[in-house]
Amino acid sequence: MIRILAVGKLKDARLAELAADFTRRIRPWSDLEI
Known part of the structure; x- marks a missing residue:
């Protein structure tokens, strides 16, 4: 679970x-353009 959250934070x-x-x-x- 913690590993998945860490990967999610890295992706973010x-x-x-x-x-x-x-x-x-x-x-x-x-x-x-302005």
Whole structure:
């Protein structure tokens, strides 16, 4: 059980990291549109 929760937290951290990278890539375009 604890192992599964730890994996879930790692996945959430990874998703948050990917989301941050994604927004960093898109932000220049949204800045240009404004």
